[in-house]
Amino acid sequence: MKRRAVAIGSPARVLHLPPALRARLRQHAASQAPEEACGLLVGRRASMEVVDVLCLPNRAPLGRFALDPLALIDAEERAAVDGLEVLGPWHSHPGGEPGPSEHDHASASRWPGTIWVVVGAEITAWCSEAGALQAVRLGPAIEGGVVQSAARGGPDPAARAAGGRR
Numbered sequence: 001m002k003r004r005a006v007a008i009g010s011p012a013r014v015l016h017l018p019p020a021l022r023a024r025l026r027q028h029a030a031s032q033a034p035e036e037a038c039g040l041l042v043g044r045r046a047s048m049e050v051v052d053v054l055c056l057p058n059r060a061p062l063g064r065f066a067l068d069p070l071a072l073i074d075a076e077e078r079a080a081v082d083g084l085e086v087l088g089p090w091h092s093h094p095g096g097e098p099g100p101s102e103h104d105h106a107s108a109s110r111w112p113g114t115i116w117v118v119v120g121a122e123i124t125a126w127c128s129e130a131g132a133l134q135a136v137r138l139g140p141a142i143e144g145g146v147v148q149s150a151a152r153g154g155p156d157p158a159a160r161a162a163g164g165r166r
């Protein structure tokens with residue numbers, strides 16, 4: 001049923017998450033284990049493109065994650081300055097579960113339209129729709145030029161995110 005819902009929603013939908021950003025998610029997740037790591041995805045919703053990932057403090061007890069609301073507001077303001085937007089949260093599953101927990105689905109239902117990334121044994125992407133998280137494909141699957149092609153007319157967001165920002 002969950003997979004069927006994806007097909008109904010948007011079969012071609014792909015979230016572009018550059019390898020450098022995936023590496024940063026993995027790195028921060030490992031540094032926070034056994035606690036869940038969390039943060040925000042910043043990018044362009046229209047093109048489903050993640051340009052930066054923010055690693056933020058987890059305000060929740062072990063086994064959950066909660067973002068600081070002030071950090072969220074700050075991130076939205078900073079993203080807007082760059083012509084970007086906060087797409088949604090990312091968090092880790094130190095136990096390796098690749099998909100959202102029931103608690104994640106419940107949380108996402110209160111934040112419709114957001115994109116979620118879960119860092120477990122695999123990195124998976126989801127979109128909050130119709131009261132639950134629906135699977136989204138992750139791209140690009142390979143390293144290299146695909147990401148740059150998404151950055152037409154501007155500085156390479158992957159390179160900027162990987163090294164130029166603090």
Ligand SMILES: [Zn+2]
Pocket residue numbers: 091092093100101104118
């Ligand atoms: Zn979770």
